[in-house]
Amino acid sequence: MNFSANLGFLFTDLSLPDGIRAAKAAGFSAVECHFPYDTRPADIMTALTETGLPMLGLNTHPGNRDAGEFGLSAMPGRGADARAEIDRACDYAVATGTRMVHVMAGRTDGGPDADQAFVDTLSYATERAATNGLDILIEPINHRDVPGYHLSRVEQAVDLIDRIGAPNLKIMFDCYHVQIMQGDLIQRFRTHQHMIGHVQIAAVPDRGEPDQGELSYHHIIPALRDLGYTAPIGAEYKPRGTDTDAGLGWLSAYSG
Incomplete structure (x- = not known):
């Protein structure tokens, strides 16, 4: 199984281009990021080309973020802002050869107005992304870490995908979030695999390296492989120490 280094949490002592280089040196097969917008796309492309x-x-x-915002797309009255951020993300993705854009819902009251706002924004996002061959991801995020996040359950994401009906709208299946909110990871993955665009891992409950805690990735990762999932799995965890490299023993253990 191959793994992708999420540079929002890993190698954060380095610039984003140097984080890409560090991920290559550590043995990762891909990278992903959170909010790269302060880095010139050309600098990202240089590092990606150099490392392959x-x-x-x-x-x-x-x-x-200082005002508590964690996404805009399901917030009533913020449609114009949300669409502008989708445009910016898609443009950046095209400039860097990035394949997927995660559209962040944000914190809401969970009511019908927020739900409709999210549907409207995702409809725009999928149409905008399709013009460049991009996929849009939506991610259920747990309410322990992000109270009030609009999208928190896998089946809620499934319902949104069914309602919107866009083939490029898919689920970011983050095992950490799904375990906290729902559990039954492998069966839930198996049931909705046709809608899953990306998988991420981290330990539960501390969100550290995926080598301890209540989830056994020694079991989960082979199960995903047996179900036919072959894309790189995103390592989106917060290193327990200050040195990302020091905690990478799991990478060789799971890569066989």
Whole structure:
């Protein structure tokens, strides 16, 4: 199985281009990121070309984090802002050869107005992304880490995909979030695999390296492989120490 280094959490002591180089040196097969917008796309492309690594995905900008925003797309009255961030993310993805854009929902009251806002924004996002051959991802995020996040359950994401009906709208299946909110990971993955565009891993409950805690990735990763999932799995965890490299023993253990 191959793995993608999420540079939102890994190698954060380095610039984003140097993080790509560090991921290659560590043995990752791909990279992904959160919010790369302060880095020139040309600098990203230089590092990607040099290393031969693909950039799998990036997120829409979350908005004003200091004000508690964690995405805009399901927030009533913020449609124009959300669409502008989708445009920016898609343009950046095209400029860097990135394949997927994660559209962040944001914190809402969970009501029908928020749900309709999210449907409207995702409809725009899928049409905008399709013109460049991109996939749009939506990610259920747990309410322990992000209280009030609009999208928190896999089946909620499935319902959105059914309602919108766009073939390039897919689920970001983050095992960490799904375990906290719902559990039953392998069966839930098996049931909705046709809608899953990307998988991420981290330990539960501390979100550290995926080598301890209540999830056994020694079991989960081979199960995903047996179900036919062959794309790189995103390592989106927060290193327990200050040195990303020091905690990478799991990578060789799971890569066989």
